[in-house]
Amino acid sequence: QQPVQSPQAVILREGEDAVINCSSSKALYSVHWYRQKHGEAPVFLMILLKGGEQKGHEKISASFNEKKQQSSLYLTASQLSYSGTYFCGTEFGGKEGNQFYFGTGTSLTVIP
Amino acid sequence: GAGVSQSPRYKVAKRGQDVALRCDPISGHVSLFWYQQALGQGPEFLTYFQNEAQLDKSGLPSDRFFAERPEGSVSTLKIQRTQQEDSAVYLCASSVWTGASYEQYFGPGTRLTVT
Numbered sequence: 001q002q003p004v005q006s007p008q009a010v011i012l013r014e015g016e017d018a019v020i021n022c023s024s025s026k027a028l029y030s031v032h033w034y035r036q037k038h039g040e041a042p043v044f045l046m047i048l049l050k051g052g053e054q055k056g057h058e059k060i061s062a063s064f065n066e067k068k069q070q071s072s073l074y075l076t077a078s079q080l081s082y083s084g085t086y087f088c089g090t091e092f093g094g095k096e097g098n099q100f101y102f103g104t105g106t107s108l109t110v111i112p
Numbered sequence: 113g114a115g116v117s118q119s120p121r122y123k124v125a126k127r128g129q130d131v132a133l134r135c136d137p138i139s140g141h142v143s144l145f146w147y148q149q150a151l152g153q154g155p156e157f158l159t160y161f162q163n164e165a166q167l168d169k170s171g172l173p174s175d176r177f178f179a180e181r182p183e184g185s186v187s188t189l190k191i192q193r194t195q196q197e198d199s200a201v202y203l204c205a206s207s208v209w210t211g212a213s214y215e216q217y218f219g220p221g222t223r224l225t226v227t
Contacts, residue, residue: 041218102154
């Protein structure tokens, strides 16, 4: 039930763009995105709900395609502070609504 | 305002010892989650509370793991007879309902090392 993320790791130069994908084998109620820096707790970025919405947060935005059970996180004009591991998180609703599954993670490194 | 706090931040236990990990959620947050995060992995769901009710404990790996939140605020995760495979960071998150879903705010975690 754990969502699968791709790529596993990516290295960017400052100012470059990146896309991180999150796929689930089960129908999703919502998708959350978190960033975790080494030795720190995950930090909430955004939630996307059913309906194919797209949201933005500074230069980070995301989309949710419920038909394909996928979400993508878009990082534009990356900054050094974007480095960290990005996790999608999913909840399935219904009987499984109380459980929350984090994805496999994507390590993002931004270099000068 | 104050965020989620956890104590202790670090705990070293000898195999077979019992440990208790504490989580103080953000005031007013009804929901509370516990996760286990092994090195290099994502957090894995352990259990979920809504107020004092433990609505889901399906992620607890064995009956040695027990969680409680008796007054709907502070929560304790207890691990009995610790084993080496219990070594991990234990994260607590409290959440606020946004009207359609919830946002989780994580504490700094407790790093448990079982020797």
